[in-house]
Amino acid sequence: MTTLKHYLQFTDLTADEYAYLFERAALIKKKFKAYEKHHPLVDRTLAMIFEKASTRTRVSFEAGMYQLGGSVVHLTTGDSQLGRAEPIEDSAKVISRMTDLVMIRTYEQSKIERFAANSRVPVINGLTNEYHPCQILADIFTFIEHRGPKDGTGNLTDCLKGKTVAWVGDGNNMANTWLQAASLLGFKVHVSTPRGYEVDEKLAAGAHGISAGSYQFFSNPMEACQGADLVTTDVWTSMGYEAENEARKKAFADWCVDTEMMAAAQPDALFMHCLPAHRGEEVEADVIDGPQSVVWDEAENRMHVQKALMEYLLLGKLA
Ligand code: CP
Ligand code: NVA
Numbered sequence: 001m002t003t004l005k006h007y008l009q010f011t012d013l014t015a016d017e018y019a020y021l022f023e024r025a026a027l028i029k030k031k032f033k034a035y036e037k038h039h040p041l042v043d044r045t046l047a048m049i050f051e052k053a054s055t056r057t058r059v060s061f062e063a064g065m066y067q068l069g070g071s072v073v074h075l076t077t078g079d080s081q082l083g084r085a086e087p088i089e090d091s092a093k094v095i096s097r098m099t100d101l102v103m104i105r106t107y108e109q110s111k112i113e114r115f116a117a118n119s120r121v122p123v124i125n126g127l128t129n130e131y132h133p134c135q136i137l138a139d140i141f142t143f144i145e146h147r148g149p150k151d152g153t154g155n156l157t158d159c160l161k162g163k164t165v166a167w168v169g170d171g172n173n174m175a176n177t178w179l180q181a182a183s184l185l186g187f188k189v190h191v192s193t194p195r196g197y198e199v200d201e202k203l204a205a206g207a208h209g210i211s212a213g214s215y216q217f218f219s220n221p222m223e224a225c226q227g228a229d230l231v232t233t234d235v236w237t238s239m240g241y242e243a244e245n246e247a248r249k250k251a252f253a254d255w256c257v258d259t260e261m262m263a264a265a266q267p268d269a270l271f272m273h274c275l276p277a278h279r280g281e282e283v284e285a286d287v288i289d290g291p292q293s294v295v296w297d298e299a300e301n302r303m304h305v306q307k308a309l310m311e312y313l314l315l316g317k318l319a
Pocket of ligand 1: 053054055056057058127135272275276
């Protein structure tokens with residue numbers, strides 16, 4: 001029996017645990033590519049609860065769980081009692097008696113925390129207004145694949161040490177999670193957001209705190225990109241904020257990642273976007289569809305890292 005561990009924020013795991021997870025994800029991906037069976041979760045069930053839309057999170061968790069030998073139950077607000085005001089605490093008690101693992105995509109972080117506090121099984125954050133840890137897990141794994149040791153040996157997270165990630169855009173769930181990852185894994189984030197859409201440092205610090213030296217704010221997005229090893233952005237309007245769409249379009253007009261910003265970064269800088277993307281808004285087509293973009297690897301890697309995560313939360317470290 002492993003001790004009950006939830007994955008609600010990026011800082012819920014340690015740097016050592018991440019080093020293990022990335023190694024494991026590489027192995028799991030290799031086996032997948034070789035059509036080799038990897039079934040550690042036979043007879044285990046994942047409940048997926050979606051209160052917001054999804055393509056990647058749904059497909060990666062569902063396909064991933066089947067590939068691990070388990071099965072999934074898919075619930076949404078509209079087709080379950082969650083949408084008819086059953087208390088979260090009651091839902092958590094019931095769902096976690098029948099399944100082995102729960103993934104939730106919802107609005108406030110406090111909702112997933114209440115669920116986890118009443119769950120008998122591990123709970124994974126599949127995106128909240130505040131954080132998106134599974135996405136950053138995939139993004140960092142993707143960085144390691146492109147810029148890490150070619151023979152895949154040693155501590156895979158070492159290649160991140162001293163590197164700079166430029167965040168251009170909204171101070172949202174993705175930005176908060178990048179700050180957590182930087183503090184834990186020893187890299188720096190240059191953040192540039194329009195005025196009024198800044199990162200909330202208290203939120204980014206989250207439950208376990210982050211180091212102030214691991215991030216820096218820039219009012220000019222070009223300056224944030226200067227010398228960066230990775231440039232990344234996200235939609236101007238996250239799910240749940242649609243009423244602000246028009247105001248955001250005006251405020252974010254200068255925060256479109258273009259070829260000029262990429263030219264300010266390192267010559268071999270990568271471009272990432274968690275997707276879905278809006279070409280001509282937060283990123284130019286020439287950048288997202290250009291040679292420095294690794295967005296399709298990033299999307300695929302959601303599945304491989306989450307398989308490693310699900311296995312770890314249920315079975316612990318395996319030899
Ligand atoms: N990046 C991401 O989480 O995508 P979905 O909203 O499609 O799940
Ligand atoms: N920040 C975006 C990410 C989508 C995957 C949102 O929350 O809608």
